[in-house]
Amino acid sequence: MANFSKSTVPQFSVDVYQNEFLPEGGRDVSAIVTVTSTGGGTTGRQPLGPAGGSAAGVVIMVDCSGSMDYPATKMRGAREATAAAVDTLHDGTSFAVVAGTHVAKEVYPGDGRLAVADARTRAEAKEALRRLSAGGGTAIGTWLRLADRLLSSADLTIRHGILLTDGRNEHESPEELLAALDACAGRFTCDARGVGTDWEVKEVTGIASALLGSADIVADPAALAADFTAMMEQTMGKGVADVTLRLWTPVGVEIAYVKQVAPKVEDLTARRTEAGPRAGDYPTGSWGDESRDYHVSVRVPQAAIGQEMLAARVSLIAPDPLGGDPRPLSQGLVRAVWTDDLAMSTSINPQVAHYTGQAELADVIQQGLDARKSGDHDGATAKLGRAVQLAAASGNADTAKLLSKVVDVVDAATGTVRLKAKVAEADEMTLETRSTKTVRVKR
16 A cells, blocks of 8 residues: 655545455455545635645535515525634635525636635625525525636636535436536535525435535534534535546456445545556545445456456546646455355455445435335335335434334344324435445444
């Protein structure tokens, strides 16, 4: 394992967990790749970017559609939450606030650019927030495109959005929202929040997924300020952006999939961009002090007993802050060794087994909730029962607790459950929104 670092970026390490032994004729190789970043959290003033600009820029997009006045606590909560987020900005951070309806309008600073956070601009932004009012429709794609234009107006290292909505995206087509997400992907990351229970889970989680951010429900508007503060604190801790996971494979090796599996499940397979002969990059977004796990699965050519090969090389690649070629930060190796020892070749690595179960857990929750909504009682019971079983076996207590609000658990070990006759809408939406969150394997 090699490490490369500069004072301007965190230090990255890569650890590979796998059972490299295959039986005769075996071809499928799986590995969990743990990426850890240290020294990237920022404190106090944000450091300068490559040409003297602010290192971080944030655009807060606030839903101001008519439904935000029903009840009025939503609009009040949104104003208070945005003010709390502005207060959390470090001095020197570039920022703007956008009001989102069927069009996107700049609230602050309002002249097509970003403000730079200090005592004066924070006070001005909070004064501008007091004038926010609800009225109009919802076209989230326009909000995202304006955020992209604002974030592109400054010389930034970290570009991030925070998006709040309370309703469905009814004033543009799904294709228009998808086009906006495609245009913004890779240009900035974005956390998305749904307030109340009248929004569409798949829309909000789809935005966060496309822009490599987090998604969550805030059922009670009174909890928005604490949630926005936590999101902004996390953003202020980012030290390097646009990190990619580069996978190089020898001739004859096929890539089955590349998934982030902790802290949440995110399939990156289709997001590959070519990076030279037999190499491809998978986006991971921005990093501070944190650790994430990735599941890499490849298919190797058959080989004889006793042979071994490099199945894949996994590297972390980051842009050079001075504009040079992207540089490797760390790397790890995935191996394949053929053996006639049955015990060695049939042993499942604990990390691989754990995250295979966590990925299945996310899938069966979604399938179970979809079945429940369509009236398929038996299908929903079977899928959500399997989810209860997987959550219990893996120690995912948070997901188990959310499941218990949708089903009555008879026996968690066997996955025996009964669907609850009445389920609060907020509880069902919380389970769906957080279904991809995973618990890390115990080392």
